[in-house]
Amino acid sequence: MGNFNEKLGINDLKAKNNLWKALLAEFIGTLLLNFFGCISCVVSTDVMIALTFGFVIFVTVQSLGHVSGAHLNPAVTAGMLATGNITIIKGILYIIVQCIGAIAGSAVVRALTQEIKESVGVTLVHGKLNEAQGFGIEYFLGFVLVLTVFGVCDVNKPEAKPAAALAIGVAVALGHLATVGLTGSSMNPARSFGAALINGDWTNQWVYWVGPIAGGISAALLYKHAFSAPSLGPVKIIERYTTVSADEKELKRLGGTKNEV
Template sequence: MPVYKIAIGTPGEASHPDALKAAVAEFFSMLIFVFAGQGSGMAFNKITSNGSQTPSGLIAAALAHAFALFVAVSVGANISGGHVNPAVTFGAFIGGNMTLLRCILYWIAQLLGSIAACLLLKLATGGLETSAFALSTGVSVGNALIFEIVMTFGLVYTVYATAVDPKKGNLGIVAPIAIGFIVGANILVGGAFDGASMNPAVSFGPAVVSGTWTHQWVYWAGPLIGATIAALVYDNIFIGDNHHERLPVADY
C-alpha cells in the first residue's frame, strides 16, 4: 500500500468539534452494542441456568449481536461512520480513510463505551458479573488467533465492500445490516470456540469490569491483524490508486 495514504493528522484535530462529536457518537454506539450483546448473554444465563453455553444460547447471542450492531452502526453512521469496533477503525486508517489521531480518538471512545456498558449491566443486574471472553476447552491460543483473524477479516472486508468502496452506489444503504449479519454469522461459527469477539472493545470492557485478563491479547492481535489484511486486500485490489479517494468521516 502506498505510504501517502497513511495520514497522522494535526494536533488540533483531536479538539475539533466534528472529531469530538464523532468520538461521542462512537461512545454511545458502543454502549448500545455491548449493553445489548453482553446483556443478552447475562439474561439467558439467568433464565436457563448457564444456558448461554447451549446451542440455543449461541443462536440467541448471534441474533442479539447482529440486531444490536445493525442499530449501533445505523445510529452512528451519519456522525462518525458507525465503526463500533477498534478493528474497523484501524482498517479504515490502514486504507487511508482516516488519520491516526482520529483513529486513537475513536479507540478511546469505543473502549470507554464498552466499559460503561458493562458497569451499567453490573449495576442494573444487582452485581452480576459480565462474562469475560475465554477460550473453550481444547482450544489453543493459536486456534483462537486464527479464528479472530479470519472472522475479523470477513467483517472488515464487508465494511469495505458495502461502506468504504467509492463505487458502492446504492449498496451503501444495506451496509449496517450486512455488517450485523456477518458478525451474527461469525458468532455461530466461532462462538463455541473463543467467544467470537472480532472487536477488541467488546472483549476489553468485560475484562476491565470482571478483572479477568486471560488471553486478552488474542482478542486484540487477532482482530487487528484480520482488519489490516482486509484493508490492504480490498483497497489495493478493488479500489486501487485510480479510484481511491479520501472519504468524509460519515462514510468511514
C-alpha cells in the same frame, strides 16, 4: 509538511465540533454494543446472543454511521488507518473512546445483573483450544467483518449503501453463530476489553486484540489493492450491475425458430 499534517489529522483537531460529535457517537455506539450484547449472555442461548450482537450493530450503524462512520471497533478503525481512510489522531481517539464506551456498557450490565450471573460477557478461548487456535479464529472474524465494511462502504458502489448497516450486522451475527462457543466470537478488541476490565478476568486478552486487528488490517489492504471497485462514473456503475438482455423481438424470433425446428 502539509501532507504530513493532513495524514496526522491536525485539521481534525481544528474542526472541534465535528470531532467531538464523532467521538461521542463512537462512545455511545460501543456502550450500546456492550450493554445489549453482554446482557444477552446472562440468560440467552448462543443463537439469541448471535442475533442480539448482529441487531445492535445494525441499529447503531444505521443510527450513527453519518456521524462517525460507526466503526465501533478498533479492528475496523485499524483497517481504516492502514488504508489511509482516517487520520492518525482521529483513529487513536476513536479506539480510546471505543474502549471507554465498552467499559461503560459492561459496567451497566454488571450493576444490573450481578445477582443473576457474577461474570457477564467475558470472551474466553474454549478449554480444548490453545491460544494460537483462538487467535486464528479471531483473525478470520476480524477479516470477514472488515471485508464486509469495506465492501459496502466503497464509494464506487453506491448501490451497496442502502444495505450497508444490515450487511455489517449480518457479518457480526454470522461470526457469532459460527464461533461463539469457541472464543466468544469477540471480533472486537474494545468489546472484550470492556468485559474483561469490569469482570476482572484478563484470560487470553491478547488474542482478542491481535487476532481481530490483524484480520481487519489484512482485509482492508486486500480490498483496497485487489477488490475495490474502479471509478467509472455513474453511467458505467449502473452498467456494471446490469445484465443487458437481447431485444424482445430477437428473443421471439429465436423462440419461433426453435419451435419450427
